[in-house]
Amino acid sequence: MENLDPLAITGIMFASMLVLMALGAPLAWALTICGIGSAYAIYGDGGLDLLISSTFSAMDNFLLVALPLFIFMGLVLQRSGITDDLFEMIHKLMGRLPGGLGIGTVVICALIAAMAGVSGAATVSLGIIALPAMLSRGYDKRLVTGTIMAGGALGFLIPPSVLMIIYAFLSRDSVGKLFAAGLVPGLMLAGIYIIYILIRCRINPTLGPPAEEQFTTSEKLKSLRFLIAPGLLIFTVLGCIIGGVTSPSEASAIGAFGALLIAAVQRRVSWDMLRYVMLSTTKLMGMLMWITIAAVFFSKIYVGVGAGMVVGELIEDYDLSPNLVIIAMLVAYFILGMFLDDFAIVFITVPLFVPIVKDLGFDTTWFAVLFILSMQSAYLTPPFGYNLFYMRSVAPKSITIVDIYWAALPFVALQILGLALVFMFPQIALWLPSLIF
Amino acid sequence: MAWVTRYLVAQDGLSEYVGRAISWLTVAMIGVLMIEIVSRYFLDAPTLWAHETSTMLYGAFCMLAGCYTLRHRGHVRSEVIWGALPERGRAFCDVLIFSSGAVVLAIFLKLSITFAAESWAVLEYSNKSMWQPPLYPIKTVIPIAVGLILLQSLAELLRALLTLLKIDYDDPRENEIESDIDPELLPSILDGDTAAAVDTKR
Amino acid sequence: DTTRLRFHTFMGTEIDPIIETFQDTVKEKSGGDLRVQVFHGGELVASDQLLEATSKGSIDIAHGVGSYWSGQVDIGNIEAGLPGGWTSLEEARAFFDSEPVDTILTEAYEEAGVVYLGKAYGHDYDLLTKEPVTSLEDLKTRKIRATSQIAKVLGSFDIPTVYLPAGELYIALSTGVIDGAIYGGPIEYEQLKLNETATHYTRLNMLMPGWTDTFIANPEKWNALSDEHKAIMEDAIAQYATDLNEWLAAGNQSVVDKGDVFEFSVLPEEDSKQLTVAAQEVWQEEADRSERNAKLIELLIENAKAQGRL
């Protein structure tokens, strides 16, 4: 068995994993079952011990301590009333502008993204708070649901980002550098959404009619106070990481602690809330950890077989253009994103793709941003897209699933536009990290 | 089939208890790191132990969380095909998955017991920093966590098997709704109509 | 019929030219019957799992450092290099080649379930700081990154130490989380681009070579090799070790020759001596861990006395 073609072995491994996944096996199970089978077939007993060393290395990593704490932080913020306050603020500031609430929603999404490590937090809370408010003011339902879903997906691109931490763990990049690289593309994408909303509402003002309520200047200025708490939190956490004051893990503790403080000031901390946050974090981390173990183990096996080298040689032999290889990978990400969970995709593909990206001479930080941009689309593409599910569960009955799919479509196109821009102009992603590091 | 129900209540209860107990480790991680930050920046006296302690808390927390996640059906799976199958079709897949999974977990358990035992045998310590803490406690967490997840997956296997064989039983978990969405933010989730639409994956 | 050996080093792709020579030599001398597949640091197992993985057979041969597994093998820290242990390559080599030391290492690794194959020698291992250092006194107000044995010695001078993985050194230095680090020599510091934030390189004259590597093999796999193949492997590993040391030496020299990368200075002789004396406490602590450690430390002391350092 040892002399079997590495590519054939890898092919069998992946095929059997996909079959198991299609049968509905939890990802961690699919990976471990195929991994154990292949490890034994290829290496004998010694191969099985790779499972233990993978387990211990996944447990013994200071970098990953940031994962549960950023998740914790996001969950606390969801309950802290920040979203309500921010929406009240944009309502006062921008309500009179055609499409103003839509634009404001994007701004809030970007702010929440800068505080939460996972996507989804913004979609759920804005779906509950902003969606009914905008619908009652006559906003177009497809435009607003699309805005909330796309804005919510910014959570992984604008730091902090749990997905980037996992990517960095697998590719051995610096978390701080990845965070810095995601910031500008994230703001750019938010800008693209805003411009899109402005243009649509300029052409057809009925899509986002201006609000009738008038507010005095002093009321408007006063509403800006709602920016203080989130502003401080964002400044501290991102400043600590991107400025390198503390390690990302320490910054995540500051963030979680700060979020608790904000919630306490708002008198929103309760035993119930704390228990909900702690248990949700536990449930999510149980999933992430067991996938991490399984995926690290699985990837060690195909790395051990030499699959990466063979794929690299193949690319060399066929003399493929490096850009074409990257585009092929991005297309693969787009297709995988329609059917798979983003964590599944990162664990399965990064150990396979990143060495090739390195061999081709590309910057892995840049590739990380392209990857995260693709994962944003994965949140919006049917049939499997988290933000579609979230929206469906929080939206009023007047919004059908067909509306939600149609609402997502133009924003997926905008995301692809953003992806193309970063692909053509890597400096969008690499400028900030090159400035700092 | 009252014994089945009693068994499932006990097994789900065990995983629930473990999950609730270890969920406090999140607060412990925040505390340890805050102590480090305060002593480094404000007292100019970095601790020796905070990094490794928080890492060990992390490792133990996440490993042990596995059974709680499984008990709450929180391990992400692709439902594109599986979800479209009829109930017994899904049960058939689950029997396949959780029975082969049990074999794999049993192997994992055996390996991890050896791994921990070897660490105990030499009273292994970590050599990363001057602190040099013992490593056998954290290594012992692995077999415990694997054992717990194995137990819970046997309960999942039994559920699937009974469904497949059309044997009627009372599932204590039947009326639970697993959702990612904060119930506080979404009271309507409690009415069945919306609940059906909620994705149950994480 | 071909035998394939999985060889795992703790080092990264920077030593690929040496690895390629190693692989080619083995293949050529064995007429293609013996092949080596090489994995870099962390590729298959984390560096601190190398011993375990070798004894279990996940990998066949490991190139690691004793301090990675000193939690499992009592002599690990001593053979990796204690402050004040040796001061030149020749001295270190003579020490490890001596019959009693070789016996102790062979026996310790046999107990840990692996075959001891031999040593490679590191190179410079000194202090890099943001501000110039003229004496140990200067360090008392600065935070230095150091691993456990060195940290203990610095600790006895009230110098605060921090442990950080190598990957975090750059950010930690550039932002002032630490003021300096003891991690390697000029070439390692330059590769980590630390010269962009810290340029003062102070030779401590505490330990040279600053670390030693160890080669270990899985007993089953090793004993299954023919005597001819064993000899080929032993020769090739010895050559690999020599190449590695020469590569480090040349690399360090090239950084010195560039002239503008670091400002080099030397810790006053008196201070270096103090470090060696303070290190005795660490030696004693290691000696107390086991009878075997006590024996090895005794040999180390004998050697230091013979060299006139103690």
Ligand code: NA
């Ligand atoms: Na974020």
Ligand code: NA
């Ligand atoms: Na999708």
